[in-house]
Amino acid sequence: MISVRGLRKHYKVHKRPPGLKAAFRSLFHRDYTAVKAVDGISFEIRPGERVGFLGPNGAGKTTTLKVLSGLLHPSEGEVTVDGHVPRHREDAYLKKIMLVMGQKQQLLWDLPPAETFELNRAIYDVPREQFKQTLDELVALLELGDLIQTPSRQLSLGERMKCELAAALIHRPKVLFLDEPTIGLDVSMQVTMRSFIKAYTERYGATLILTSHYMDDVAALCPRIIVIDKGLLTYDGGLDALVQRVRPEKRVVFRLEKPVEAASLASLGRVVSHEPGSVVLQVPPEAVSATISRALSSLPVTDLTVENAPLEEVMSELFAENKARRAVASGEASP
Structure with missing residues (x-):
């Protein structure tokens, strides 16, 4: 379903010291540094798999998801999702995927979620009968009730996130990219979201890539994890096998x-x-x-x-091992 081969995404970032003098100088001469957000990762994901995509802050997780969803073009490498090249952003491809980012929203602030649902139905050209059936299922699974008729600005964070998920699933996507979907939610709402995501993927055979700093999300949903650190893939395999290796x-x-x-x-x-x-x-x-x-x-x-051992400790130790290896390789520490 998803194939990534030698994916690289590099940026040029303008850097300058603070102050008016430096700002004026930058009008005529700029110094750039190369940032390797993703630096040659490769992996494959089968249809229906649920995969945790993990790494510390700045590892390249969100960049990879944006490349997979077609929002960013790779600097190098080949990426396909269900036979499509994401950067071409074909209509047939966009109807198969969804990307939900916990810190972004698509709901119309002053209108009820039902209006966003109807807008997405029109955008994805979902038949009216299928739309009603899908919406009824989502409302039942997420226990939305009358929330869909309440202006979005009056909803709590957890209620908005449930409606965000529902809006993203109106077209029944085959591939789900979830970037921190439970960030900021309380414990009971996190459980609700996990149960829903699992139920949806099992019902429709959807493929899931999940990034999260809440390890309970990963443990509940993802038998397999892919770990990247500083743009490099450092682990790809079963969650239990990683725990046994590290702790x-x-x-x-x-x-x-x-x-x-x-x-x-x-x-x-x-x-x-x-x-x-x-x-x-x-x-x-x-x-x-x-x-x-x-x-x-x-x-x-x-x-x-x-x-x-708690998964948080396992991941922390893995990241520390990766950091030590990089230090040895760069000559900053003795082996």
Whole structure:
């Protein structure tokens, strides 16, 4: 469905020091620096896949999505989506995709979302009967109710984001590009959005590329992740495989009937956190059973769970590894 080969997107950025004198000088002479937003990445995504597209700020995630949606032209490389070249922006292609950015909106500020829905129906030439069926499904899945008749300026952020998604899906796109779709939403609204996105992709067999700094979004929706850093692809594979590679240790969480002394925990494993009613230990996978057995015999345990390391920590460690490798390669640090 999506094929990216050697994609590069480089910019020339004008830089100057502050001040009136520097501003005047820049009228006659400008200094430019090259910014490698995306620097030769390649990957393929099959129809119906849900893929997390991750990286730190400035990694090139949004730039890549804009190239895939046809908003930017690549400096080099080949990109196709369902057989189309995005930069040509053919009508047949634009009817197959959608791009939702959490910090942008298409809703008409002083009009109800229903007006935007009707506008998009006309733009994408959606048959009236299909439009009504799709809208009824979206209203039910997103629990929009009377919100679609309320002026957009009177809606909360979460309500607007639900309507933004509905507006973007009026034409039943086959490929979804979601850039931080849950940014700024509360926990319950994030859960609602994840459930809806998953339900939509499963119902219509749609392909999803998701960027998000909320790792719960990624864990709930994307079995596969692609990680880029400074424009370079650093990982492409299963989410579970990445966790096992970067942080194979397990977290054992014990709920306690009463507080225990810190000294009694030293022999069980590395203490991640210790509170009056709970303790979290980090232990190697092969030592989980033995640790649980010793803890049950020595601690007032009322409940326990075994978990992987938090995905936020896994990604943070991966980014730190990438940064260290770049430093070694550039000679800024010794190997």
